[in-house]
Amino acid sequence: MLPADNLADDSFNHDAEIQACGLGDRGALQRIYERESRYLLGVALRIVRDRASAEDVLHDAFVAIWRRASSFDPRRGEGRGWIFSVVRHAALNRVRDGARQAPLDDSVSTQHEAQAAFAAWREGGDEMERHAALGRLSHCLDALEPERRACVLHAYVDGCSHSEIAERVKAPLGTVKAWIQRSLRVLKECMQ
Template structure:
């Protein structure tokens, strides 16, 4: 035997039919039965809880107004309400992105740009290339020790242990390497 939509009796269908007749008690019971599921739909699309709760309120306002349009032969009340929730959340997303896209151009001047200006970026790139070149000129042992010390935050003691070298030697190699770097960068 094939199950048809009209054979499925869902308590929410009865409640929504009563809401269509203006039954406030049925509306409250419908809310209690479906609010958590509908809020879940809203939260999946709009992760901000306050925003999702606003959408949920819009869903129930629409459900109160449109309840006479509900047809249990076409879908269940839960599916019908879920569809309203989904569409309202999507509408809210579209409206918020449209507001962002349509912000007045005058506001752009007041908003700081976190990215460096092109001239500063070009200068930083040039300095970085120069530093890489100078580091590349160092003896491999000094280069490795300096990079490990400065980029990994290793202490002299850790470097001595890792390299199996005396602490005094490691300090001397790093000091001489830094002197070579300074001379290269100043030249």
């Protein structure tokens, strides 16, 4: 079984593997690929919305991980988050460079970033900590006004774009964007 298939395996040390890449250990890059590639491909695919382009993004991102691994500083953040951010930036650069015809809505980008962060959070850490955090999140969501809570849930649970949410809640698009943005700030403060 590949390490990527074993989500309960908490012994994988992303920081150490990235640092090993920085020292020229190709096996470390292979281990990162085996562990994370399917999740990273999902992040890229949600942003570029084309399988072939997402695979190209993933390839480019792993080249960037290899080249930039020596610049990784575990004091500035976790290795897994760093890897996901490299893929996310590579995908966004692909979109900006015109590899995809449809424009990328900021709400879609923010939503995909949140989904990737949630996936990383869900797969790592202690089960008890996750349950406690979910309880805090539920409490914080309950504190939001019903319309704003609905907008956040439509965006991050249902995967709706801002314009789709505006149609669902019968509110102007600008209002929906503002509600979501403010609600995310409130949730972030509440979760700390």
